[in-house]
Each structure stands twice: as C-alpha cells, then as structure tokens.
Amino acid sequence: MGYIILNKEELAPGIKLFDIDAPQIAKKFQPGQFIILRISQKGERIPLTIVDAEEKRGSIRIIFQEVGKTTTELGALERGQSIMDVLGPLGKPSEIHKYGNIIGIGGGVGAAPLLPILRALKKMGNRIITILGARSEKYIILQKELRATSDELIITTDDGTLGEKGFVTFPLKRLLENGKKPDLVWAIGPLIMMKNVCVITKSFEVKTIVSLNPIMLDGTGMCGCCRVTIGGHTKFCCVDGPEFDGHLVDFDEIILRNNRFLEQEKISLEKYRNG
Amino acid sequence: MDKISSSHNIIEKRQQMPRQEPGKRIHNFNEVALGYTEEQALKESSRCLQCKKAPCKTGCPVEIDIPGFIKAIKERDFGRAIEIIKEKNNLPAVCGRVCPQESQCEKVCTLARKYEPVAIGRLERFVADWQINQNKEGVFKSPAGNRILQKAGKPLIKIAVVGSGPAGLTCAADLAKMGYRVTIFESLHAAGGVLRYGIPEFRMPKYILDYEINYIKSLGVDVQLNTLIGETFSIEDLFKEGYRAIFIGTGAGLPYFMGIKGESLNGVYSANEFLTRVNLLKAYEFPESDTPVKIGKKVAVIGAGNVSMDCARVALRLGAEESHIVYRRSEQEMPARFEEIENAKEEGVKFNLLTLPVEILGDEKNWVRAMKCIRMELGEPDESGRRKPIPVKGSEFIMEIDTVVVAIGQGPNPLLVRKIPGLKTGSHGNIIANPLTGETSVEGIFAGGDIVSGAATVIEAMGAGKRSARAIDEYIKTKWEGKNAKN
Numbered sequence: 001m002g003y004i005i006l007n008k009e010e011l012a013p014g015i016k017l018f019d020i021d022a023p024q025i026a027k028k029f030q031p032g033q034f035i036i037l038r039i040s041q042k043g044e045r046i047p048l049t050i051v052d053a054e055e056k057r058g059s060i061r062i063i064f065q066e067v068g069k070t071t072t073e074l075g076a077l078e079r080g081q082s083i084m085d086v087l088g089p090l091g092k093p094s095e096i097h098k099y100g101n102i103i104g105i106g107g108g109v110g111a112a113p114l115l116p117i118l119r120a121l122k123k124m125g126n127r128i129i130t131i132l133g134a135r136s137e138k139y140i141i142l143q144k145e146l147r148a149t150s151d152e153l154i155i156t157t158d159d160g161t162l163g164e165k166g167f168v169t170f171p172l173k174r175l176l177e178n179g180k181k182p183d184l185v186w187a188i189g190p191l192i193m194m195k196n197v198c199v200i201t202k203s204f205e206v207k208t209i210v211s212l213n214p215i216m217l218d219g220t221g222m223c224g225c226c227r228v229t230i231g232g233h234t235k236f237c238c239v240d241g242p243e244f245d246g247h248l249v250d251f252d253e254i255i256l257r258n259n260r261f262l263e264q265e266k267i268s269l270e271k272y273r274n275g
Numbered sequence: 276m277d278k279i280s281s282s283h284n285i286i287e288k289r290q291q292m293p294r295q296e297p298g299k300r301i302h303n304f305n306e307v308a309l310g311y312t313e314e315q316a317l318k319e320s321s322r323c324l325q326c327k328k329a330p331c332k333t334g335c336p337v338e339i340d341i342p343g344f345i346k347a348i349k350e351r352d353f354g355r356a357i358e359i360i361k362e363k364n365n366l367p368a369v370c371g372r373v374c375p376q377e378s379q380c381e382k383v384c385t386l387a388r389k390y391e392p393v394a395i396g397r398l399e400r401f402v403a404d405w406q407i408n409q410n411k412e413g414v415f416k417s418p419a420g421n422r423i424l425q426k427a428g429k430p431l432i433k434i435a436v437v438g439s440g441p442a443g444l445t446c447a448a449d450l451a452k453m454g455y456r457v458t459i460f461e462s463l464h465a466a467g468g469v470l471r472y473g474i475p476e477f478r479m480p481k482y483i484l485d486y487e488i489n490y491i492k493s494l495g496v497d498v499q500l501n502t503l504i505g506e507t508f509s510i511e512d513l514f515k516e517g518y519r520a521i522f523i524g525t526g527a528g529l530p531y532f533m534g535i536k537g538e539s540l541n542g543v544y545s546a547n548e549f550l551t552r553v554n555l556l557k558a559y560e561f562p563e564s565d566t567p568v569k570i571g572k573k574v575a576v577i578g579a580g581n582v583s584m585d586c587a588r589v590a591l592r593l594g595a596e597e598s599h600i601v602y603r604r605s606e607q608e609m610p611a612r613f614e615e616i617e618n619a620k621e622e623g624v625k626f627n628l629l630t631l632p633v634e635i636l637g638d639e640k641n642w643v644r645a646m647k648c649i650r651m652e653l654g655e656p657d658e659s660g661r662r663k664p665i666p667v668k669g670s671e672f673i674m675e676i677d678t679v680v681v682a683i684g685q686g687p688n689p690l691l692v693r694k695i696p697g698l699k700t701g702s703h704g705n706i707i708a709n710p711l712t713g714e715t716s717v718e719g720i721f722a723g724g725d726i727v728s729g730a731a732t733v734i735e736a737m738g739a740g741k742r743s744a745r746a747i748d749e750y751i752k753t754k755w756e757g758k759n760a761k762n
Contacts, residue, residue, distance in 0.1 A: 024507055038464055044556060044565035045464075070565060085464040087501045217551050217566075220462050220503060221690050222472075222528035224545040234532065234539070239690055253539055256641035260541040264567030271562050 002082030003037075006059050011141040012134075014066040015109055016075045017051075023058030025050070025088045031116040032094030032211070032243055035060065036219040038085040039073055046070050047216045047238070049113035050089060060088075063112035063141070069268040090219045091242045094209075096120045100183035103175065104130040104150065105168050105197055107189020111142045113211055114188045118149045121186070127151050129182070131171050133189070137162035169196050176204045184209065187246065191258065195251035202247050210246035212237050214254055215261070228254050286322045287390040290315040292397055297621040301591045304476040304559055307618060308372070311394075316401040320348040322386065323393045330383040331395060336738030337370075337445075339363045341380055341395055348398055356402040364399075365448035365491055366441065366737065368407060368483045369470060371400025374734045375612050407486050431456045432751055435518040437504045437691065440468020441733045442524030442724025444491055445740030446747075451494040453748050458518070459496060462503040465555065468526055469725075470733070472547070472555040475585050477592070505691035510720070519755055520719050520747045523706065524740060527725035528688035532681055533577065537635025542571060542643035546582045546682035553589050571677030573597045575646055577632055579609035583682035584616060587624045590680070598624045599676065603631040603651050603664045627674070629653070631666060635679055646674045687726045695720065705729055713743030714750075721747055 007019035025035065034049045052061040066075045077083070094117045102121055106114040111132055122128055130150035134140045135158045147153045154171045155163025164171060168189070175182075185208040187197040194210040201208040214226040214237045221239035228237050231248035235241065293309040294300075300307050311319065323345040331341040340359050347356035360367045376382075376396035384392035432455050436447045439461040447457045465471050467484050492498060502508065513521055530545035532538050544552075549568065552558040556566035574590040576583050579602035590598040600619070602609060605628050609616060620626070627648075634647040650670035653662035687705045692698060699707040699716035706715055706722040713721035723739030725731055 024502075028507065042557070042560075042564040085501050087462060087464070087503060087507075089506055090503070217548060217556070218463060218472075218528075220528070221688060222530070223548040223551050224530040224532070225548040227532075227539060229539060253641075257539065257541060260642075261567045261569060264561065264569065268562050268565055268567070 002084045003086040004082045005077055005079050006057070008077075008079045011063065012139045014075070015063065015139070015141055016066070017061065017063045018074075018077075019054075019057075019059040019061050020083065020086060021058060022060050022086050022088070023055075025086065026053040026055050026058050026060050029053040029060060029089045030093035031096065031120045032113075033089035033091050034113075034219075034242060035062070035086050035088035036090060036216065037074075037083050037087070039070065039077070040084050043073075043084065044070055045085075045217055045219070047090070047213070047219060047242075049211070049242075050116070051112045052116055063109060065109040068265045069272045072269065073272060087219060090238060092240070094120065094243055096124055098124045099126055101127045101180075102129070103172065103182045103185045104128055104146075105133070105172065105185065105187040105189065105193075106130065106142075106146065107133050107168055107187075107193040108135070108139060109141065110187075110189030110193070110211075111146060114186065115142055115145055115149065117186060117188075118146065122149050129154065129175065129180075131156065131168045132163075133157065133168035133193075135159065167196070168193060169200055172197060173200050176200065176206065182206060185246075191251055191255050194246060194249075195255075198246040198249070198251070208246035209243050210249060211242045212244060212249065212254060213242065214258060228257075285386070285390065286318075289322065289391045289394045290319040290397070292394075297623070300477065301588075301622050304592055306480050307477050310404050311397055311401045313401075316348055316398060317351070319394050319398055320345045323349070324385055326385050330385060331380040331393075334380040334383040335363075336379065336734050337363045337741055339380075339399075344402065345393065345395070345398060348402060353402050353405045357406045360399060360402065363741075364737070365445055366487045366733075367399055368403035369441070369479060369487055370734055370737070371396050371398075371403050372479045372483070373470075373474060374399075375732055377613065379734065404483075407483065410486075432755065433458065433516075433518045434747060434751075435460065435504075435513045435521045436524065437521060438468055438524040438526055438724075438726075439466035439488075439498060440524055440526050440724060440736065441470060442526070442726075442736035442740040442743075443468065443522065444488065445737040446522045446524060446721075446723065446744045447496045447740075448491045448494055449741055449744035450747060451491070451496045453744070455748075455751075457496045459498045460502045460504050460508070461498060461500050463555065464500055466498050466500065468524075472551045473582065473585070475550070475554055475589055477588070478585065503690075505694045510691075510695050514719065519751055520721065522713065522740070522743050522747065523691065523715075523720065523722040523726055524724040524736065525688045525691055525726045526736075527685040527730040529686040529704070530681070531684050531686060533632065533683060535632060535634055537637055537643070537646075538679075538681065540635055540637040540643045540679075541641050542569070542677055543635060543679045543681065546576075546578075546586050546680055547685065549586055549680045550582070550589065553593070559589075559593060568593065569678075570595050571643070573599070573676040574678040574680065575599045575601050575627075575632075575674060575676040576680045576682050577601050578682040578684070579604075579611055579616075579626075580682065580684070581611045581615050582685075583680075584611045584619045584624075586680045586682050587619055588622055590678070591622055591624065595678070599627050599674075600624055601627045601630050601632060601646075601648065601674070603629065604661060605629055605653060608661045629664065631664065632679075633671065636673075643677050643679055644675075646676050646679060648672055648674055685725075685730045687729065692726070703729055709746075710739075711742060712746035712749075713739060714746060719750070721750075 229250040558568035651664040657663040724736035
C-alpha cells in the first residue's frame with residue numbers, strides 16, 4: 001500500500017527529487033498546487049509543492065530539501081519504496097495569464113515550485129527573465145530546465161562560485177533601476193528572500209507574487225495552523241493560498257510562526273539521527 | 276402517558292459510572308469512564324419500566340428500540356441487545372460514550388419525572404463494549420454486506436459519501452444495508468472525521484472507533500482515504516464515474532477565531548489544530564510520533580462547549596500546571612454537557628466565567644505571555660434566548676497565561692461547497708438541505724450533519740445521515756430503477 005517512489009535523484013547535497021505514483025493527483029495538478037504527505041504511521045503531515053506531473057505515467061514530481069526529521073527520513077527512501085499517505089492536489093492554482101514581462105526569482109529549493117509556474121507563464125506568451133540563486137554552485141538546481149523556460153537566466157550565488165556573487169535581490173534591483181520594469185515579479189524561496197524581494201519591488205511598484213510555506217496539518221482549511229496575515233486579514237494558506245500578493249504579506253509574522261516548534265524539531269531530528 | 280404506578284418496584288438512583296480517579300487520570304490519556312460491569316448493567320436495566328409508549332424512543336434521533344434492548348440486557352441476552360441497537364445505530368460504542376443522552380432519550384425517560392432516568396447511554400455502551408470484547412481481533416467473519424448485496428439480486432448501484440464523520444458513516448452503513456455499493460471519500464489519512472481528530476482518547480479510545488468503522492466496512496462500504504472531493508475528484512467526476520447520488524457530510528471544519536489582537540502569536544491554537552495534533556497525530560507521544568504540540572504552564576481555553584472541555588483536559592494531560600476555561604457568560608449558559616464540566620472540574624480545570632478576552636499579549640519573541648480580559652455581566656436575553664453578556668466598564672485585567680486555545684466554535688467547511696455550481700448555501704456557508712431528506716438544490720446531491728446544521732452533536736449528524744440514506748433510496752427507486760439501472 002501507499003504511494004510508490006518511481007524515480008529518485010539527488011539534485012544537490014540534501015536536495016532530492018522524487019517521482020511518485022499518484023495518477024489521480026497527476027491528472028488534476030495545476031501549477032502552484034501542493035500535496036501533503038505522511039511517510040508512515042507515526043509520521044507528521046508536511047506540505048510539499050508539486051513540481052511537475054506526467055499524466056500518462058500517472059506520476060507527480062516533488063523536489064525537497066532535507067531540513068528536519070521528516071524530510072531527512074523522506075530523503076532516505078529509495079526507488080520502489082512507498083510513502084504511506086499522499087493527499088492532493090491542494091491549494092489554489094497559480095493565476096496564469098499573459099502579463100507581459102515577468103521576472104521569476106527562485107531561491108534555493110524554491111526554484112522547484114517556480115519551474116512549473118514559469119513554464120505555464122511562458123506558454124501563455126510571457127517574456128521571462130529568471131533569477132536563480134543559491135548559497136553556492138553545488139546548491140544550484142534546475143539550471144537547465146529554467147534556462148529552457150526563460151528568455152534570460154541570471155544566476156547568483158552567495159559565495160560567487162557560479163554566476164554573480166551575492167543575493168537574488170542584486171540583479172533584481174539592477175534590472176528595476178535600469179528601467180526594465182516588468183509587469184510582474186514571481187518570487188519563491190526562503191521567507192527572508194521573498195521579504196527582501198518584496199521590499200524592493202514595492203518601492204518600484206511592481207506587483208509580486210510569492211508562495212508561502214507555513215506549517216500545515218490537514219491542508220483543507222480545517223485546523224487554521226497555517227494562518228497568515230495578508231493585508232491585515234487572516235487567511236488560511238492551505239485553501240486561500242499558497243500564493244499571495246507579496247506586498248500584503250506580513251513576513252515577520254510568518255517567519256516567527258514557522259519557528260514555533262524549532263525546539264521540538266531539533267529533538268525529533270536528533271532522535272532520528274541517533275537511530 | 277405512562278405513569279409511575281405503585282406496582283413498580285422503583286429503584287430511584289442509577290448505577291454510578293466507574294471512573295479513573297482524577298488525580299491519576301490527568302497523567303494519562305486512558306479512558307476516564309470505565310464502563311458498567313455486567314452486574315451494574317443488569318441492575319440498571321432492571322430500573323427500566325418498559326413503558327408502552329416509550330418516550331425515550333422519540334427522544335432518540337436514530338429511533339433505537341430502547342426498551343427492547345434494555346429488556347434483552349435484563350434477560351442477559353447481550354447479543355440480542357446489541358442486535359436491536361444495531362438495527363438503527365451503526366456506531367453504538369461511539370454513541371454510548373459521546374451522545375448527550377441527558378438532553379435526548381434520558382431527558383424524556385418516564386422515571387426522570389420523579390427520579391433519576393435510566394442510564395440508557397451507559398447501557399448502550401455496555402452492550403457495544405460487550406460485543407467488542409467478544410471479538411477482540413475486530414474480525415468480521417462473514418461480511419454481512421456482501422451477503423446483502425448478493426441477496427438483493429439487483430444491479431449494483433454506486434453511491435458516493437463525502438466525509439467519514441458520523442453523518443457519512445451512518446448514511447453509508449444504512450445504504451450498504453439496503454444493497455447499495457457505497458464508497459466513502461475522506462481527505463485525512465484515517466476515517467472518522469471529528470470522531471478521529473476531535474474527540475480525545477480519554478473520552479473515546481481510537482480502537483473503539485476503529486472497530487465501529489471496520490464493522491461498517493464489513494457491510495461492504497469502501498473507504499477511500501487521502502481523497503479530497505473538490506480537488507482529487509470533482510463532484511462531476513463522481514457522477515461521471517457512475518455514482519448515482521452523492522451524500523455530503525463534510526462537517527463543521529472551519530475554526531472560528533475571535534478576531535482580537537494577538538491571535539497569530541505563537542502559542543495560540545484553534546481547538547481544531549490543538550486537538551488534531553493530539554488526537555489524529557498523537558502529539559502526546561512525541562517524540563515517538565513526529566508531530567509536536569507545545570504546551571505552556573498556564574493554558575487558557577476560550578469557550579465552554581464540549582470541545583473547550585476536551586481542550587482544557589488535554590492540556591492538563593500534556594503537563595500544563597494550570598488549565599483555565601475562559602467564558603463570557605455564566606455557568607448556567609455553558610453549552611458543554613454537565614458530565615464533561617464535572618469531569619473537567621474534578622480534574623482541576625479552573626473556570627473563569629463572565630470573562631471576555633480582548634487582547635492576547637506577546638513577548639519579544641512573539642510568544643503569548645498574557646491575555647487582557649474584561650469582566651462581563653448578564654443583561655437581557657439575546658436571540659439565542661440566553662442572557663446577553665455585557666462588558667463591565669473599566670473592569671479590564673491581565674491574566675498571566677502562556678498558551679491559548681480558541682474553542683469558540685466551528686463553521687461549515689467551505690472548500691467543497693463553493694465548488695458545486697447551483698448549490699444553495701445559507702448565511703454561514705452551510706448547505707441548505709431539506710431537514711427530512713437531506714435533499715439540496717442540486718439533483719442527486721444530498722447533505723447532512725454539521726455542514727447543514729452548523730456545529731451540533733454526533734447523534735444529530737447520525738440522524739441526518741440516516742434520513743438521507745432513506746431519501747437516497749427513494750430517489751434511486753423513483754429515478755433510476757427499472758430504466759437505467761443496468762450499469
């Protein structure tokens with residue numbers, strides 16, 4: 001029983017790709033949507049964005065970074081093994097239209113959820129400049145795929161081992177200052193990155209879509225665990241999101257809220273590592 | 276009306292429910308009420324007057340033959356007793372535990388006019404548990420459902436049930452007994468709905484729920500977990516797949532917040548989040564189970580319903596030093612069952628009545644550190660018939676607490692509802708359905724339970740599921756049978 005892992009790749013140290021057998025989710029998936037999975041009987045439920053779906057094969061693709069206990073345990077699963085529970089597709093699909101010129105920004109593993117969105121936007125005839133950033137060259141993922149989807153690809157690394165040295169916000173700022181004001185910015189990555197992107201785009205008055213990743217349980221609007229403040233209103237990320245107008249997001253709040261189980265997460269990971 | 280005549284040998288008092296000692300039980304999640312012994316059940320059953328008109332039966336939303344099953348207990352025929360109950364009620368071990376009998380069957384018990392009513396709920400639980408103990412493996416040897424399906428000798432007609440809570444389980448079981456092929460779709464990884472994520476282990480152990488669900492499966496009901504109707508499949512998909520009717524029992528799964536400052540602070544949970552972590556995801560076993568729950572030293576639970584009592588009692592068991600109920604009205608208006616309030620009091624839950632939170636205060640790290648409240652007094656009755664609480668000017672005070680659970684109620688889950696074109700809904704997002712049949716504004720779609728009524732009781736949801744099952748049978752018979760029923 002469960003959902004079988006059909007394919008596994010390691011894209012970067014600690015960043016893994018799975019294709020999972022889930023025909024019905026593959027059939028329904030639209031860019032921007034996510035799944036909730038649970039590895040085993042005592043497991044927790046975690047949300048992961050769907051990167052791609054192959055309807056014919058009946059598989060969905062997820063890409064995740066090993067951070068805590070569950071993602072580490074997930075990463076240890078091999079092809080042919082299965083995940084006990086997979087629910088989806090969840091959340092509102094991305095709003096794919098012809099906007100014109102778009103800057104896509106993917107930070108770290110955030111490049112993964114960005115990819116299907118940019119693909120869909122490209123198909124609609126948008127012109128896309130993608131900024132792909134990571135700590136270091138070895139953490140840059142999906143370079144080839146994003147290049148194929150973008151009219152221009154700019155890479156940044158914190159340590160300068162690939163592309164520009166620095167953060168994704170550097171080329172973003174430059175593009176905006178040089179008068180290349182896009183119609184839309186689509187940014188997915190660590191919360192602090194999305195926050196900083198929004199500070200810049202707000203000052204240039206460029207609408208910015210971000211994808212939030214709060215802690216979730218059911219993913220169907222039942223528990224309110226993933227509540228975020230958007231423009232002063234409480235929204236449930238699982239059913240009202242995960243994508244929101246970045247200029248309305250209270251990033252400081254979600255950053256603090258995402259840390260609320262840090263202590264327990266550490267205990268859980270240590271216990272797992274010590275067998 | 277039946278009278279209590281002098282010829283009856285009246286036993287005025289009911290048998291006491293054996294329970295775990297409060298001092299002991301707040302340190303474990305084991306069941307609090309231990310259930311009657313055989314001797315107690317026999318004694319209690321002998322209190323029943325066997326009234327001809329049996330007012331208790333009319334007080335039961337699922338129409339159980341109450342005097343009938345009590346008589347069977349009295350005759351020590353426990354197997355017969357549970358059979359009688361199961362004719363009407365597919366979840367007897369659940370109902371025997373969580374039904375508010377005191378406001379239903381027991382309220383109208385003839386004895387109740389002068390003495391304590393017969394403990395109908397406890398007797399129901401006794402025979403349900405008796406049966407579970409007879410079948411500890413929970414194996415149902417000859418799946419009755421298959422037999423029924425074959426015996427019916429009619430083409431299989433598929434019915435979809437959305438949601439596996441009390442309404443859905445009841446509707447599915449009844450339809451299966453009528454010979455339909457029923458599939459329940461559940462979004463979570465385990466069936467039971469609110470019985471799974473909402474009701475704590477110490478009030479209803481999960482093995483009881485598992486047993487009851489296995490019984491319903493044995494009737495031929497298929498349960499598809501991890502399936503969110505509206506996303507994984509749409510309603511149109513279900514009709515296309517050949518389901519001839521759909522019952523929606525998606526419950527009241529939308530947690531309400533107070534809308535006051537500080538509700539997004541760390542340490543503030545909705546009751547649903549708090550209970551889901553503990554009940555569904557077993558956070559009380561952390562780190563053996565992966566889901567954490569963080570509890571402080573002083574917990575405030577806002578609201579005074581059954582869910583609030585559950586939260587306050589869970590908090591104690593998780594190690595809170597103080598667990599407080601904070602309620603804006605007085606003791607008299609508390610919506611929780613008397614029994615649950617008593618349990619909570621015995622366990623040391625503190626009641627802060629006529630108290631309204633106005634702001635939750637946080638520390639520099641965004642954690643709850645206190646709650647600002649205002650004292651209330653009761654004024655004239657409001658639209659609910661209860662005296663309206665009015666803030667007392669200048670009575671604000673600070674309650675030092677570090678965890679808040681907001682348990683002020685739930686609304687209907689809007690997720691599926693807003694995806695069905697033409698489905699009429701009420702002002703609270705509830706589905707509008709005929710109370711007698713569950714029929715909605717869309718042909719072939721029926722609904723019942725909290726998604727229609729707003730948050731109510733398990734047994735009321737079961738009653739609605741039952742009525743819908745009958746109505747669906749009628750609908751299929753008039754619309755489909757004879758002409759199109761072959762595939």
